[in-house]
């Protein structure tokens with residue numbers, strides 16, 4: 576319904592008023608409503624196909640009736656466990672309702688209107704959405720092939736005097752990864768006063784030793800992590816940041832006090848204490864990736880080297896990718912593409928063995944026909 580012509584026009588802030596309406600992601604539920612049918616396989620949002628840890632399920636079930644109580648606004652138990660596991664102080668840990676929520680908080684706390692922010696052209700779009708929403712000025716650096724161009728990213732941060740620079744490592748939608756030596760050199764090149772937003776949504780899928788060591792107090796790196804991927808809790812909405820005491824103290828001034836739900840706090844804590852579960856997910860995912868890589872080879876479609884729970888198929892042109900994507904959606908397979916230049920990719924999340932068996936013949940037939 577639109578409001579009547581005589582109704583007063585709402586008075587938005589200048590920043591919001593200037594933004595064109597946009598939705599960074601159209602969810603699978605909306606696509607199902609539009610198509611008037613449910614998807615056969617949901618492999619488009621990098622959600623885990625492997626459920627949650629039994630320990631997490633038990634812990635959540637036990638406290639279900641306690642949702643009449645607010646969660647602990649200090650998130651104390653979860654922060655303590657994260658501090659212990661990561662070898663940092665509790666004051667270096669901040670909890671949010673997912674990385675996306677933490678993006679909003681970071682941008683709110685660090686970006687004045689017009690401040691420069693640097694990211695890669697085609698990388699994870701939700702970060703950009705918040706930068707625009709707070710009036711930041713986005714500078715996008717092209718990739719070098721499938722890889723984020725770290726040298727150019729650091730160079731751009733310096734030349735535009737950026738307040739924030741964003742790196743997803745492993746990256747989405749490419750799935751590619753820079754090892755610790757590359758990232759260490761990159762961190763050294765970042766100008767003083769610029770904060771590195773290091774999005775580690777997929778950290779569980781790479782060996783810990785391949786990540787740069789955690790050094791909260793001597794750096795302006797904010798590491799963002801989530802329970803949405805390997806831990807299988809996307810719908811719970813919970814994630815965390817590791818950063819210096821000073822940065823966390825600043826974020827604490829403006830965060831939503833009761834924004835994290837009580838079940839998410841309890842479920843995340845139980846899942847953290849069940850590393851065998853995540854190890855099993857990571858193992859299953861690596862089999863699934865190998866399956867997709869084989870399918871790509873057999874069909875003559877290149878796959879990007881993924882260090883995540885998805886594989887991107889490269890159709891070399893946005894037109895062909897779009898044809899494949901549209902036809903997959905029509906045949907009941909939920910997948911996604913990327914933002915340009917990665918609109919030439921079709922990104923497929925690793926499903927269970929049964930989901931992969933449903934996906935494979937449909938994908939083969941769609942690719943062969945397009």
Ligand SMILES: *Cc1c(COP(=O)(O)O)cnc(C)c1O
Nearest residue numbers: 673674675699747776801803814
């Ligand atoms: C999935 C994903 C996120 C979102 O994580 P939430 O904790 O669910 O908000 C953030 N960054 C990247 C790169 C992702 O792929």
